[in-house]
Amino acid sequence: MQPEFLSAGFVSALFAIVLIDLVLAGDNALIIGLVARNLPKNTQRKVIFWGTFGAIAVRGLMAVLVVYILDLPGFMLAGGIALVWIARKLLTPEESSTASHAVKAPATSFAAALRTIVIADAVMGVDNVLAIGGAATGSVLLIMLGLAISVPIIVWGSQLVIRLVDRFPSVVLLGGAVLAWTAYSIVVREPLLATWFAGHAATKLVAAILIFSIALAPWYAARLSPQSQPLVVLLPAVLVWLLGVEVAASAWKLQGEYGLEAVRWLGWLPLAAAWLWLRERIGLRNLHRPLPPRTSVE
Amino acid sequence: MLLIRRSPRANATVRTVSAGGELFVAAVVICMILASFGDAIDPAMFGEAGLEFAIFDLGGEFSVLAMRDWHLLQLLLAGAVLALGISVLRVGSAAIVKALRPAARRVLSKVPI
Numbered sequence A: 001m002q003p004e005f006l007s008a009g010f011v012s013a014l015f016a017i018v019l020i021d022l023v024l025a026g027d028n029a030l031i032i033g034l035v036a037r038n039l040p041k042n043t044q045r046k047v048i049f050w051g052t053f054g055a056i057a058v059r060g061l062m063a064v065l066v067v068y069i070l071d072l073p074g075f076m077l078a079g080g081i082a083l084v085w086i087a088r089k090l091l092t093p094e095e096s097s098t099a100s101h102a103v104k105a106p107a108t109s110f111a112a113a114l115r116t117i118v119i120a121d122a123v124m125g126v127d128n129v130l131a132i133g134g135a136a137t138g139s140v141l142l143i144m145l146g147l148a149i150s151v152p153i154i155v156w157g158s159q160l161v162i163r164l165v166d167r168f169p170s171v172v173l174l175g176g177a178v179l180a181w182t183a184y185s186i187v188v189r190e191p192l193l194a195t196w197f198a199g200h201a202a203t204k205l206v207a208a209i210l211i212f213s214i215a216l217a218p219w220y221a222a223r224l225s226p227q228s229q230p231l232v233v234l235l236p237a238v239l240v241w242l243l244g245v246e247v248a249a250s251a252w253k254l255q256g257e258y259g260l261e262a263v264r265w266l267g268w269l270p271l272a273a274a275w276l277w278l279r280e281r282i283g284l285r286n287l288h289r290p291l292p293p294r295t296s297v298e
Numbered sequence B: 001m002l003l004i005r006r007s008p009r010a011n012a013t014v015r016t017v018s019a020g021g022e023l024f025v026a027a028v029v030i031c032m033i034l035a036s037f038g039d040a041i042d043p044a045m046f047g048e049a050g051l052e053f054a055i056f057d058l059g060g061e062f063s064v065l066a067m068r069d070w071h072l073l074q075l076l077l078a079g080a081v082l083a084l085g086i087s088v089l090r091v092g093s094a095a096i097v098k099a100l101r102p103a104a105r106r107v108l109s110k111v112p113i
Helices: A008-023 A028-036 A041-069 A073-090 A111-137 A139-153 A158-167 A170-188 A193-201 A203-215 A218-222 A231-251 A258-265 A269-290 B019-040 B052-053 B072-100
Strands: none
Touching: A008 A111, A008 A139, A008 A158, A008 A170, A008 B072, A028 A041, A041 A139, A073 A111, A073 A170, A073 A193, A073 A203, A073 A218, A111 A139, A111 A170, A139 A218, A158 A170, A158 A231, A158 B052, A170 A193, A170 B019, A170 B072, A203 A218, A203 A231, A203 B019, A218 A231, A231 A258, A231 A269, B019 B072
């Protein structure tokens, strides 16, 4: 259901889009600089203008495509899963933050430079467009507003964004949480699952906690002691188990049987114990492995 | 590459985030999970204004069942209020614990009784 213009739902979706635009903004200036650095000055100016124009055009095209794609059955679920991965990746610190993987070498011609910039922006903008599409709840107006906000960020706002997130790193955390919330919202709106969710309302809570536990794992993993680190895997695994048992019970039409309840609430315990034992064994084996002999470097 | 990767603080946000910012986002996440809890409950399960009212309706709008319809801004506001409440409780309880803790025997502030 699309929110009414300037209603609380509309303003909330717009806020989510602005936040997503901020935290998922790509570094186009760096890409353009890397691509065009070996070109003559005159061509560089043309590359900057047409590269920016091409990036905006590709972003607009992808935004329109996302609106139609998310309407197809199954794509909301896929989009939700992709958003969980995007949120997790957003919160995971990257070691080499200066290099860009999208650009391998500087371009030698105007056409090659333009092609590289457009492809790099398309690759970098997929997550942004998907997240905006999810937050816009099918409203083309919100998509257009999201695009209108992301374009100035692409063209002029990079330093502003960097200064904002450097001063308030919690904006990135909040962005991750909003992405996870958007992922939950579009997964439960999936037409293929709507009937099933209506019949199994309690699974919505399990799905929500599962999505948050996977998407925000880098955050709470950083706060856990080394002994508690297995929780990062165990918590989502137990929630997947609960969902799996519910799906199996509805597929085989099993309801309220003692055996089923025992499997649902206790069945994961042996698996978790086996995994913890195996993890410990592998850890011990790596600890006792003899170090490779030292080679002297002359 | 994302713009946030250009800032070392934002890149490692899970380690560099301030305690207040972290508390606020954690409170927002709790509100989001509560909203999904409200979404997961079938109101018909409890009958009309029966057990539902007794358990979940803590005063009209501010109930878990009502939270299912909350938008992001409402969740952010609720998260801010929750974080503020937790901070006040933390400061207040720390002050009470400090007042209850006896001073060392020979310290100057020790009141002779």
